[in-house]
Amino acid sequence: MSSFYLTNLVLVQATITGLLLALSIQVPIRMGVFSFAGAGAYGFGCYAGAILVLDYQMAAVPTIVITGLLAGLVVLVVGLLIAKLNGLYLAMATVAFCLIISVVAINGGELTGGSTGRYGVISDFTMGHMFAIGAIALVLVALSERGKLGRRVDAVREDPELAASMGINVRRYRLVAFAVSGVLGGVAGAMNILVRSAVSPLDIGFPLIVLALTMIIVGGSLSWKGAVIGALIFTWLPDLLAVVGEWQELIYGIIVAIAAVLLPRGLYGVYVDTKRSVLRRRRQEATDKATAQTPPPTSTGDTTDIDRLAPEMEAQR
């Protein structure tokens, strides 16, 4: 076990940062906000982490905390700017935000190290820190899917108008989604730089958005469990697929394409749907038995407009 752990340490680390990155995209999606700003926050976090450690000699934990808060703030400001947009437009505005971060990284002079980036980021960061932070993030996100908050988040995503008529301040939820996504992305980026010790503009940008999105799409977008599944698959699959040979990229692409087209709710969604249809079949059998003795509890609405008009006409005569 421990030798397995040690030989695969890099993959374990990548799984945790990948998971937080995936969550940073998933949290807004769960609130109906199609924002990829989390990927931008990740890029921001990589650089902010490097700068804090290298230029300000900061320790690991404060670096991560400050980076997370800064990233949350930056993305919240972006959210305030584009809160009015919807659907595709909002998605693309956040893509633009992510790409602007990469351009700034290239042009940041000594602060960002230009096209070579920053390297030699060594601090007192341990795997203990990493597991603890990952666990805290996961638990907090998981709690947001339960109870009152979970229901309200569902309402904000599925039907904002209905949510508002239930007393939910939809705008506030959406802004919180931006801030949380920024914090998660920033923390993921900071942890990434602390374990990788180097970052260059090539590490952030469009492929990062694609990676985060694929994790969510294949795993499932509506539960943290989906993000875990996605992060596990896309961190470990390339390694396992090395057996298959040099075509791993292609296989990876085919999996994503199939999931995007056929399983819009991801693998976790398939599990949920299967569970539900089994439940439904069982209930069907139960009611079939029951109807033998008693009439069903409800009858279907089958009145047509003409049926409804008839008493109306009568009343007028």
Next chain:
Amino acid sequence: MSTPNTAETLPTTGPAGGAPASPGGVAVLECDDVCVHFGGVKAVDGISLQLLPDTIHGIIGPNGSGKSTLIGAITRLTKLTSGRLLFDGEEYQSSPASVVARKRVARTFQTVRLLPDLTVLENIQLGADGRTHDEGPRPNLLKRLLGKQISPAVGEAIERTNLQGFESFYPSELSYGTQRRVEIARAISTGPRLLLLDEPTAGMNQTERAEISALLQSLRTGGLSQLLVEHDVQMMIDTCDHVFAMNFGKLIAEGRPKDVVQSPQVQEAYLGRKWRDHA
């Protein structure tokens, strides 16, 4: 809110029928010259009306006469072009919809709008989640964190709408009429002071309609004001205490249901001038 709340919760029981509108009561809601225009279309054009406590109000009118738009305006989901809205005498026409809902204004929609991934119980609990006026001890933290807490108002709403046995069903498994009852239960579980129902019995059969009618009448105590949009004139006569008739965004008549239905303006609105001349 500066005015004291007369109603705390819904009554557990209520006699059906009988109770007339209290004419001297203070209006729960008042619309003052409300207009909603979409470009050149005057969907609601200068409506002024009052909704009283312990009263079931109805709006009738042909399709496109602005009934649903008026409900949208009252809940602030639809933008007002001009006019004033008052709840308990306080103006609120510039408050957002969520603030209006927290004043305990509940509504149902013309089309069923249930959340597909929540069970019937959870959909109804969504309504009770918004309650801020309940007193008593807060449920324990662990239970709330794990989301196992179900409000007493939910059980009551389920009972009133005859949804026992459906708690763990998902909306897609239910008949249309049952889905509508879940919507009504969700609105009731918010503990409303004003309940706006947009065609609650559309797609229901006569038995179910009678049930809904009885349900609304049983809610007519404890200060609740109700506003019902319906096409079924017979149901309006059976259910409502006071009816407004709309056409082309304007009020054309109001009063006791029978009188309104028989008034010449209303007959003309529904059936056209020609028909009336022949008759």
Next chain:
Amino acid sequence: MQDVLSVVSLGSIYLLFALGMSLTWGTIDVLNFSHGSIFMFSTFTAYLLLGSTALPFLAVVAVAVAVGALMSVLIQVLAFEQIIKRARTKKNAEMQILIGGIGIAIIPLAIAQHHTKSNPFGLRESSFSVDTWVVGDLRITNIAVMTIIVALVLWLALALWLRRSRNGLALRAIGVDAEVASLMGVDRRRLALVTMAVAGGLAGLAGVLFTFTLGAITPESGDTLLVKAFAIIILGGVGSMRGVAFGAYFLAACEVWVLTQTSGSWVEAVSFGLIFIVLLIRPAGVFGRKEVRRT
């Protein structure tokens, strides 16, 4: 003056690329994010063919256009039609098409990257050679002249087709109200396929002309162009033919201007910044039609 020439030739490339995306987005509501990889892969196919035989220019173009159209139609049938069939709401379908496009784009990219080891590839083996003409102080290549002419002619032809022809009218009707169009007897499926084929063909054409202009492209070239095309379309206004031409040349002008003012590494930021500014100030774009309110 040389700068103006650069703007016109760069803008023409952008126009060719964005034209197909604009067409599908404005009419059948498909924002195809695999457009970039169609662009790249059709050129890549031509490059592979040139490895075995030296083809003349027109043959190279024909191959790329055919491959582009075929890929585009395949994606429509295998992916987008399936998504539309299953999606609960139109909004869901739109987002899923965006995500599906991003996912599908990985496949051609992976194949090309694998084959070229992510190195740039060009079309040098073609019997066509790029010449530079000098007119006064101006230097212009034959491929640039061709690109400009082709872009403008195709743009005009497409605009006229949309405006005048029966199919064009039907397509515009779908863009405004798909349901009513259906009731009027418009065969949406066939028209959607035709539209996707045209868009894919344009992507292939743009790929070949772009590659001849630059000498070589990398498998990843499509990604950047994709975001630029998005900027162009929303700048002009979704569904507007005038808008897409305006957007293409405006973006080119901004980029050339930034290039002459700075070291050049800020150029990429222009399109991203434009997206932000347009969405904030005028989300409907310069020539955008106002959203029709339906109750």
